[in-house]
Each structure stands twice: as C-alpha cells, then as structure tokens.
C-alpha cells in the first residue's frame with residue numbers, strides 16, 4: 001500500500017475507534033470479576049451505596065482462578081482449596097455475605113501437616129517444643145537456627161533461599177522449600193524475600209533478629225487465641241464467588257483490549273464497545289494489568305514469571321490408609337514426582353462418596369513445567385506410584401481426573417519491589433486508577449480481599465494516601 005494511503009487508512013481506523021459508541025458513563029469500572037474485582041465491588045457498595053459500578057469480565061463466568069470440581073460424588077477444586085480465617089478483611093466479607101457460619105473450618109490445631117523427608121512423611125512441628133524433637137532437622141541444624149539472634153539484618157535484594165540460609169542455616173532450606181512449594185509452587189532460589197515476606201523483613205530490621213521480633217510480637221499478642229482454621233464451603237469454593245456475584249452488574253464475554261485517558265475520563269475498549277468511567281479499578285493478575293497499562297506508563301518489566309500446576313483428583317477405596325491431616329509437601333531435594341498432595345476428605349467432610357478417600361495431588365510448578373505436558377494416563381500412573389511409596393495405597397484409584405487449570409500462580413521474584421514502585425508512581429500520575437489483583441501484594445485469597453478493601457476505601461475517600469500500614473508477618477500454614 002502507498003505510504004500516504006496507509007497513513008489515511010490508519011487515521012480512519014483511529015477515528016472509527018474514537019467514535020465507537022460510548023455505552024455508559026459509570027462511576028466505577030472494574031476490570032476482572034475474580035475474587036479481587038468482586039470484593040472491591042462489594043466493599044465500594046458497602047462504603048458508598050448507590051454508586052454506579054460495572055465489572056467487565058472476559059469469560060462467561062465470574063471467579064477467575066476459583067472454580068469447584070464435582071464428578072461422581074467427588075468434590076475437588078481447580079484453584080484454591082482453602083484460606084485461613086485469620087484476616088479481618090476476609091472475616092468481614094464473610095459476615096457481610098452471611099457465610100461466616102456456613103463456612104467449613106479445619107482447625108490447624110487438630111490437623112497434622114507432613115513434609116517428605118528422606119522418602120518418608122514426617123509431621124511438621126506445630127510448636128517450638130515439637131521442633132526440638134523433630135527428625136526433620138539434625139541437632140546441629142536446630143542449634144544453628146538460634147544463629148539468627150546474632151546475625152545483622154541483610155540489605156534488600158536477596159532471594160528467599162539466600163536470606164533463609166544466612167539467618168537460620170542451610171538445614172532449614174528443605175522446610176522453606178516446602179513452604180514456598182505449598183504457597184507459590186515456586187522456587188526459593190528465585191523468589192524475592194522482600195516481596196514474599198515483607199513483614200518478616202520488617203521484624204528483622206526493627207529487632208535485629210527475626211526470633212527476637214517474633215518473641216516481642218507474641219508477648220504483645222498474648223492471649224490472642226488458638227491457631228487459625230482453614231476454610232472452605234460445603235458446596236466448594238465457588239460458593240463464595242456465586243454469593244459475592246449476586247446483584248453485581250457484570251458484563252461477561254467482554255475482554256478489555258485497551259485503556260486510554262481522554263479529557264480526564266477513562267475510556268476502556270473491549271472488542272465491540274467503548275466504556276467511559278470516572279474511576280477505574282484494575283483487578284487482574286499482574287501480567288494482564290502490565291499489558292494494558294504499559295502504553296500509559298512504561299513498566300520496568302513487560303511480564304513476570306507464572307508457575308502453572310495441575311491437580312489430579314484421586315478417589316481411593318476402603319483399603320487406602322492415608323495419614324490423618326491436611327496433606328504433605330515435598331521439597332525439591334526429595335526428587336519426587338508430585339509437589340505434594342492434599343488429603344481433602346480429611347480436611348472437609350462429604351468431599352467423596354462414603355467409604356472412599358479423596359486425595360488431590362499437585363504437579364508441575366516453577367521447577368517442573370515439563371511435567372504439565374504429560375498425558376493424563378502417564379500423570380495418573382506416575383502420581384499413584386509416587387503416592388504409594390509414601391502411604392498405604394494397595395489398590396489404584398477408583399476415580400481419577402486430571403485438572404489442568406489455565407490460571408497460573410504469579411511469582412514474586414527478584415525485581416518485584418521495583419514493580420510495586422511502578423504501580424505507586426502510576427497511581428499517583430494518573431488520578432482515579434486503582435490496581436489490585438493476583439500477584440501484586442501477594443497471591444493468597446486473604447491478600448486479594450485485603451487489597452480489594454484497601455482500594456475500595458481509597459476510592460471512597462478520594463485517593464490513595466501514603467501507605468502507613470506496616471507490613472505484617474503472614475503465617476505460613478502450608
């Protein structure tokens with residue numbers, strides 16, 4: 001095409017795009033109707049009823065990564081299997097929705113969690129007394145943990161593994177590995193300690209030692225109650241989503257393809273419509289937000305790594321003897337096929353037909369994406385082989401299904417703190433935009449709800465104030 005003609009066609013396309021019908025002027029436009037978007041809408045409605053809120057969702061259902069699996073009497077999860085009842089924002093949300101008494105709770109105090117150690121399942125110590133007798137660490141490794149008391153705080157820019165080894169010694173690395181496998185399906189040699197555990201880093205800086213900080217914190221919180229519980233719902237995790245979505249104005253099958261600011265108003269383009277709004281909330285996983293906002297403000301990276309996992313839902317008959325507890329995790333050095341497994345029917349009742357046991361085995365993660373390419377038959381066979389070396393499973397599963405979630409887990413690796421700076425700058429520079437969602441301030445459901453409430457608060461108050469809240473220590477209950 002001649003250059004002049006090409007230029008004319010391009011400008012015509014731009015003109016058409018600009019004059020596409022502007023559907024509505026909403027007060028608040030939320031992109032994404034996963035847990036983050038729905039929670040943000042909930043809290044805005046609560047703080048300022050009557051605002052006109054629209055959620056744009058590219059799929060034909062809400063919930064994003066959250067979806068329950070049901071087949072032949074077995075009930076598993078495509079995404080999250082549980083979240084702890086120790087976060088005030090999540091407790092508030094459940095009370096608002098009338099779900100706090102409906103939720104099923106598996107108290108951590110009553111359930112053992114196991115770590116694979118030298119080819120055997122060993123119970124994870126639940127308290128410091130049990131730590132003394134655990135075979136998971138040698139005597140020398142236990143003593144070395146106390147070395148933290150004398151170690152100077154490390155400067156920023158450490159991986160989880162560098163930091164943990166420096167403070168507590170090499171012996172703790174398999175346990176830390178199990179923790180980041182159970183939460184991020186991640187690699188402790190790549191994750192950033194500043195991004196993953198900002199609260200622990202704060203204790204280290206404030207008290208000169210993590211152990212001293214934890215002790216001071218415990219003293220302050222004396223009498224604060226028992227260990228938290230893991231929660232789900234009898235109908236599965238997507239019950240939270242269907243309850244949250246009730247009464248919300250969600251437009252499904254609406255993929256946002258571009259975002260512009262015209263004359264002080266946000267213009268959001270979907271494949272067939274332009275939407276105008278005074279205020280915009282991005283409630284998407286980090287990479288989707290980066291893609292849409294990079295034309296407005298160049299980010300330090302175009303994307304962050306995402307760890308994908310798959311879940312094999314396995315039902316076993318009466319002969320199966322699965323140790324009592326939540327499940328187990330396997331550190332990389334154990335060289336197992338599965339990252340771990342959840343003992344779902346122990347945690348929550350009625351997840352499998354009477355007399356059977358439901359296990360959900362996790363495979364892949366940041367270190368083994370190649371396993372996601374295996375066929376279902378091979379996956380089931382190898383997972384069964386792996387599991388039966390660890391527990392008494394004399395007969396193969398009577399039910400098995402490989403779930404391949406399309407959502408992965410964003411990895412908070414080195415460089416994540418700079419990405420958070422970029423977000424702060426962008427929110428300051430372009431007024432009336434708020435960013436929350438999967439992988440910004442964490443990856444767990446509690447973190448999503450907390451960040452969504454913060455955004456709702458800021459929006460109603462007329463802007464984000466300087467972040468004065470100190471990062472909190474997150475309990476790692478994997």
Ligand SMILES: Cc1cc2nc3c(=O)[nH]c(=O)nc-3n(C[C@H](O)[C@H](O)[C@H](O)COP(=O)(O)OP(=O)(O)OC[C@H]3O[C@@H](n4cnc5c(N)ncnc54)[C@H](O)[C@@H]3O)c2cc1C
Nearest residue numbers: 032034035036058064065079080081256437438443444445
């Ligand atoms: C396999 C897996 C296991 C997990 N296990 C746990 C667990 O046990 N406990 C726990 O606490 N957390 C767990 N999580 C994390 C938890 O699922 C997330 O914290 C939470 O679901 C993230 O919600 P979100 O709304 O931020 O993102 P998402 O769930 O990703 O929702 C984003 C929504 O935006 C939509 N969208 C994306 N792009 C566009 C676009 N361009 N236009 C319009 N819409 C768009 C998507 O379709 C989606 O509906 C797990 C996650 C995964 C993937």
